[in-house]
Amino acid sequence: MDTRIDHSVALAALVGQVSGEPAMGPHLVNEAMIVHWVEAMGDANPVYVDDAGAREVGLEGIIAPPTMLQAWVMVGLRATLERESARASGSAKSGEESANDTMMRLLDEEGFTSVVATNCEQDYDRPLVLGEQVAVQLTIEAISDVKTTGLGTGRFATTRYDFYVIPPSTERSGSAIAAEVASAERIGTMRFRILKFAPAPRSAPKPPRPLPSVTQDNAFFWEGLKDGELRIQRCTSCGTLRHTPLPGCGECQSLDWDWIVSAGAGEIYSHVTVHYPQVPSFDYPLPIGLIELDEGTRIVANLDMNPDDVKIGMRVQASIVAFDDELSLPVFAPVTA
């Protein structure tokens, strides 16, 4: 049963609504911000920084880069975070909630709590020049039906930003700005499209592989693998190799031993392909080999090859693979001639 909250009707009602009162940029169009911008953008066009250069191409002086359009009305990170926080906690009073805030809240309530910007298009009516005061007015332009995307299910929302130049002033109420904007010259627009979505549930992470039973007799083998070595136990009395590890030598009864480090080369003595049961720690079909090492013992190990290609007698070479911090294993692949 789909119990998802559906705000389709309320959202549709928001489309076309102006979002709150217009906002005025905190700074007039100024040379310092332009210099930082072109520096960061790597834009060497003299018309943004050199009055003489600007006049040479017929301008009346320095102009602001058109792509700075939104930069002139940005309020800064702290203020943005405070507003986002108020919206998320629901502490913004309804009277203070703009259409854009309402839209975001409704989308959150629908479960579309994640956001990603998908498109940003700007249109410029004319360039901005030094000393101009920019104001912006937001309008909800479009909210899509629920769509399923690669990121998850959600809605696309497009907000249109209309930018105006109004007479400079340090103190102005929201309604006063609105009054100015009503009769102001529009100098550009921006359409900003986002996807608000519920992240697709990730498939459960693969659980780690089972660990071996490590005892004082076999710890050297498992520790060796963690150090990237395939160690094979050797009787120091008669030199017989043995695997899996044991405390004594069946050939000469000596309890003294050390190990050699195998070169990891050998051939497939036998093999299986596991199809069932399928344990989540592994990928199936799962080829496993019994490898006869050139040094003379056998070892059971995973095979890095197509199960159908595995043949008894095939030459293989081990690599030591760390599956996680606690487990490293030799994995054998065919030797290509």
Add this chain to the structure above:
Amino acid sequence: MSSHRFAGEVAIVGIGATEFSKASGRSELRLATEAVKAAIADAGITPDQVGGMVTYSSETNPDVDIARALGIGDLTFFSRIHYGGGAACATVQQAALAVDAGVADYVVCYRAFNERSGNRFGAGVQGRAPIANAEMAHLGSYMPVGLLTPASWVAMAAQRYMHVTGTTSADLANIAIADRKHAATNPKAWFYEQPITLEDHQASRWIVEPLRLLDCCQETDGAQAIVVTSLERARDLPNAPAVIRAAAQGSGKGQDMMTSYYRDDLCGLPEMAVVGEQLWGTSGLGPADMDAAILYDHFSPYVLYQLEELGFCGKGEAKDFIKDGRIEHGGALPLNLHGGQLGEAYLHGMNGIAEGVRQVRGTAVNQVEGLDRIVVTAGTGVPTSGLVLSSDA
């Protein structure tokens, strides 16, 4: 040539089992209690006469619980045997030894589990970190690789055997076809009236290549119990005794639990040769004297190995030996006449012993006419055991 003193002096006199199902609906202890009760009744004795109890170390039902539940009195002998299904015939051997030694007069052997509805062996060994001890250290070394199940452990040896001997998957099918043919006429069998063809076998899905679903035994809920006493006492009881001509355990060179992968070759089960040598040496009988055989069949390939190790055919010849109906009812060496563990039920080999007893008594559903001697084996790939049973002639 070995000669065990108890051989020929002891007998199986009672058998009892529950139904064999996929969901018993009752506790394993209840199943064990029912089977032991039935076996005691079949033997024609009373619970207070039972002086010994033997089971597997993998059994979850304590002998003393069953004893209390059934009014079994003082126990003077109780023991458990290791290595899974390898314990089957060894329970009877231990009972025989105790009886022959005068330690107990009547000994009950039993095995009970909800192996299908409860803890499934086929689900594989699971969990991140096994216990750190020597018993887990060996088998535990295969867990990180994903070799987790009995089928996978057997398949690794079988692939080599098939490569060396030229045995094919279609050859293995002969084991499953014979088992299912016998189960088809055994009302107690899970696969009663469900024989299979070669095509069915070849179409069944891979479990672990080279083993298909129909190469693998069932998973079963159920219980089986067996009563052992001296032949002398047996002669006064209602059922014809199944005389224990030989009973033996065996572990071979390079022995591991299920994964003896470091032996000179993987085409034999040296532990079964150790068992066979004792069985034939003690009984004075040989493969040619057997009228039928119950060979442990958790996975089909190891039946071929056993035929070779017990001397029914030469090394590498089993694939031809099992052709043309030789191992089916009416053939020269009918195998697993109850349907085996592929067809009747997987009771860790104990149901096979019961079938051996029925064949000797002459009461089996797929009775071999005039049967006098039968060999029964226990779990393979592990230290194992075997029996030769005969009539009291």
